[in-house]
Amino acid sequence: xxxxxxxxxxxxxxxxxxxxxxxxxxxxxxxxxxxxxxxxxxxxxxxxxxxxxxxxxxxxxxxxxxxxxxxxxxxxxxxxxxxxxxxxxxxxxxxxxxxxxxxxxxxxxxxxxxxxxxxxxxxxxxxxxxxxxxxxxxxxxxxxxxxxxxxxxxxxxx
Numbered sequence: 001x002x003x004x005x006x007x008x009x010x011x012x013x014x015x016x017x018x019x020x021x022x023x024x025x026x027x028x029x030x031x032x033x034x035x036x037x038x039x040x041x042x043x044x045x046x047x048x049x050x051x052x053x054x055x056x057x058x059x060x061x062x063x064x065x066x067x068x069x070x071x072x073x074x075x076x077x078x079x080x081x082x083x084x085x086x087x088x089x090x091x092x093x094x095x096x097x098x099x100x101x102x103x104x105x106x107x108x109x110x111x112x113x114x115x116x117x118x119x120x121x122x123x124x125x126x127x128x129x130x131x132x133x134x135x136x137x138x139x140x141x142x143x144x145x146x147x148x149x150x151x152x153x154x155x156x157x158x
Contacts, residue, residue, distance in 0.1 A: 002112040004125030008132045011102040012140050018074035020139050021094055029142060030135035037064065044071045060084060066092075081109065088117050107132065 010017055020026050022044045031037045037052035048068040056062035060083065069091070070078040077094040090111035097104045107128055112121040 001110070002118045002121035003108065003110040004121050004128065005109075006107045006125065006129050006132050007104065008136070009099055009102060009104050010137065010140060012144055013101070014074045014096045014098055014103045016140060016144055017096055017103045017105055018077075019143055020136060021077060021096075022073075023143075026139055026143055030131055030139035037062075042066075042068075044068065044073060044077060046071055083120070087120065088113050105132065105136075 020030060022042070024039045024042050027042075028038045031052070031054070037054035039050055040053050041050040042048065043050075046068050050066050050068070052064040052066065054062045054064075063083075065080075065082045067080045068077070069080060070076060075096050079092055081090045081092050082088070088111055090109060093106075093108045093110075095106040095108070097106070109121065109124060109128070112118060
């Protein structure tokens, strides 16, 4: 069985990182470094079935089917992941841990089988590393600024 694990530290609090992972308006800002999947129908509620809808490519229609398995806000989000009808049903786990005044974020994606699964784990692991080192920090800085405006009683978008 194949899997990947990516660990990254951020200066933001777990609540801010949690928002980046779970707010359907924020997620596309960092997935595939700002051009990625939109979580359609997502709610951080166990049993919620949703789709990540991204840009189709050769051999893939751009849709990932998911179901929320476990939620402990703001520290754990676990959901299933199936990128196509012939793909393994895999599991993505986001673990957020306070680290000083920031957050350590761990992404684990498990359950890939066979040679195809090995190749998918390598591909998705590489993409996820880029999203967590380039896309997510950018999204966090945007929502951190937005949160600051809200806390100071400024104008909010709605």
